[in-house]
Amino acid sequence: MEEIWRRLDAKARAVAERPIAALFEDPSRAGSFSARMGDMLLDFSKTNIDAEALELLIDLADAAGVAACREAMFSGEKINETEGRAVLHTALRNPSASIAVDGVDVMPGVRRTLARMRDFADAVRGGAFVGQGGPITDVVNIGIGGSDLGPAMACLALAPYHDGPRCHFVSNVDAAHIADTLNGLDPETTLVIVASKTFTTVETMTNARTARDWMAGRVKDPAAQFAALSSATDRTSEFGIAPGRVFGFEDWVGGRYSIWGPIGLSLTIAIGPERFDAFLGGGAAMDAHFRVAPFRQNLPVLLALVGIWHAQVLGHATRAVLPYDQRLARLPAYLQQLEMESNGKGVTMDGTPATRPTGPVVWGEPGTNGQHAFYQLLHQGTQVVPCEFLVAARGHEPQLAHHHRLLLANALAQSKALMRGRSLEEARALAETAGFRGKELDRQARHRVFPGNRPSTTLIYPQLTPAVLGRIVALYEHRVFTEGVILGINSFDQWGVELGKELATSLAPVLDGAPIPEELDGSTRALLRFVAEHD
Numbered sequence: 297m298e299e300i301w302r303r304l305d306a307k308a309r310a311v312a313e314r315p316i317a318a319l320f321e322d323p324s325r326a327g328s329f330s331a332r333m334g335d336m337l338l339d340f341s342k343t344n345i346d347a348e349a350l351e352l353l354i355d356l357a358d359a360a361g362v363a364a365c366r367e368a369m370f371s372g373e374k375i376n377e378t379e380g381r382a383v384l385h386t387a388l389r390n391p392s393a394s395i396a397v398d399g400v401d402v403m404p405g406v407r408r409t410l411a412r413m414r415d416f417a418d419a420v421r422g423g424a425f426v427g428q429g430g431p432i433t434d435v436v437n438i439g440i441g442g443s444d445l446g447p448a449m450a451c452l453a454l455a456p457y458h459d460g461p462r463c464h465f466v467s468n469v470d471a472a473h474i475a476d477t478l479n480g481l482d483p484e485t486t487l488v489i490v491a492s493k494t495f496t497t498v499e500t501m502t503n504a505r506t507a508r509d510w511m512a513g514r515v516k517d518p519a520a521q522f523a524a525l526s527s528a529t530d531r532t533s534e535f536g537i538a539p540g541r542v543f544g545f546e547d548w549v550g551g552r553y554s555i556w557g558p559i560g561l562s563l564t565i566a567i568g569p570e571r572f573d574a575f576l577g578g579g580a581a582m583d584a585h586f587r588v589a590p591f592r593q594n595l596p597v598l599l600a601l602v603g604i605w606h607a608q609v610l611g612h613a614t615r616a617v618l619p620y621d622q623r624l625a626r627l628p629a630y631l632q633q634l635e636m637e638s639n640g641k642g643v644t645m646d647g648t649p650a651t652r653p654t655g656p657v658v659w660g661e662p663g664t665n666g667q668h669a670f671y672q673l674l675h676q677g678t679q680v681v682p683c684e685f686l687v688a689a690r691g692h693e694p695q696l697a698h699h700h701r702l703l704l705a706n707a708l709a710q711s712k713a714l715m716r717g718r719s720l721e722e723a724r725a726l727a728e729t730a731g732f733r734g735k736e737l738d739r740q741a742r743h744r745v746f747p748g749n750r751p752s753t754t755l756i757y758p759q760l761t762p763a764v765l766g767r768i769v770a771l772y773e774h775r776v777f778t779e780g781v782i783l784g785i786n787s788f789d790q791w792g793v794e795l796g797k798e799l800a801t802s803l804a805p806v807l808d809g810a811p812i813p814e815e816l817d818g819s820t821r822a823l824l825r826f827v828a829e830h831d
């Protein structure tokens with residue numbers, strides 16, 4: 297692979313000065329540097345990737361063994377090597393498959409749990425399951441990380457399909473989060489879902505106990521209005537939740553990949569089991585595409601290769617996710633966990649230090665809001681930030697179609713502006729029109745120059761339906777996987793979150809009043825003293 301990396305580096309140097317816009321002298325570029333999956337189009341023609349670069353990137357994916365690793369993942373091999381686990385979130389959205397782990401078919405269990413989720417969601421939605429004061433009006437999902445971001449993102453994304461009880465999400469251990477969420481809810485008609493794979497996560501368990509206490513003041517049997525999404529059935533029963541309302545999943549579903557199973561229960565209650573099935577179907581369709589489409593037409597592989605080109609070859613340290621879709625407001629946060637917890641690693645599979653930068657910083661906000669905030673830096677700042685636009689051809693508000701037309705115009709204008717820029721000559725003409733002359737004209741013109749040549753991709757789809765959302769999420773999952781394989785890292789563990797948790801556990805007693813340990817560093821001691829003075 298080293299030789300291919302070297303050739304990519306040489307290619308990057310060769311194209312450094314070439315404007316992306318110049319590549320469009322080839323009239324077929326938009327078609328050659330884009331790919332479709334059904335009615336979804338990924339356009340990566342507004343990047344500096346040309347035929348030779350694409351060839352090299354595909355060689356890189358081949359040399360890294362992406363195809364073999366992909367099959368190893370789908371077939372249940374234990375590719376999460378540091379934890380000795382299979383990686384089978386794809387099984388959750390393909391209930392008719394037959395997949396064995398350690399020689400045991402895991403699919404009957406998947407189907408049983410899915411059927412139980414459906415029954416429970418129907419019961420909550422239809423009134424067969426009621427609170428102690430009547431039908432459930434509100435669902436509070438208490439979880440964090442993968443047990444929060446997926447359902448929170450998807451519930452908002454699919455708001456037009458929401459015909460069940462209202463859904464709320466509490467994740468932060470900050471009392472403000474649960475206090476503000478429960479404020480105004482009726483404990484007699486609220487269902488609390490405690491979502492935690494391990495059922496030990498401090499934030500979630502603290503919030504779950506607070507919710508139970510809140511309910512205890514008003515309802516006779518709070519536990520009867522609790523459900524749990526967890527593999528730890530001993531801990532859920534210790535908490536008092538009846539086994540009939542516990543929905544488990546196996547260790548081969550990582551937290552950030554868990555929206556497809558029980559962690560999707562709040563979403564299922566919100567939009568109904570049929571639409572949740574459509575969401576699963578969208579994910580399964582992307583799986584099928586990822587498994588069979590040639591790399592040149594394979595959306596997850598291409599998105600990964602664009603990512604590798606920008607982060608590992610050109611050295612851009614961040615990438616922005618810019619959904620022109622207000623309902624995808626939580627997608628950047630969701631992708632931050634998916635991408636940064638998966639590929640923010642320092643060592644390769646065999647424990648040796650990574651020789652290239654690993655996963656980039658992922659950040660973003662919906663458009664058009666970002667345009668009036670941080671796009672200044674995207675257009676004129678000194679760092680190049682590759683941008684990933686997402687937009688639907690039509691919205692869900694036909695009576696307000698003019699809003700959507702403006703939204704689309706802005707999305708398309710931004711990617712064009714980033715690529716095209718504005719030359720000094722054009723800027724001078726503008727400044728002249730504005731009345732500037734002489735030296736001042738020159739100064740003013742320079743502030744109006746846009747360097748351009750800033751890369752972006754656009755993912756466009758007809759409408760943000762449950763099936764399309766399923767495809768988008770699976771697209772990004774497989775993109776992360778493909779990048780991880782090329783970088784030779786384990787995308788499925790997350791050891792980097794442990795140290796902070798351990799230290800928080802050791803500091804908690806000090807905040808409860810124990811003396812400040814002498815061996816603590818001076819900064820932490822000073823901060824603790826400040827808390828003690830102002831408590």
Ligand SMILES: O=P(O)(O)OC[C@H]1O[C@H](O)[C@H](O)[C@@H](O)[C@@H]1O
Binds near residue numbers: 440443493496551552
């Ligand atoms: O579902 P839980 O066991 O409560 O875990 C919740 C989250 O916390 C951990 O710290 C991990 O970083 C996440 O990957 C996980 O999704």
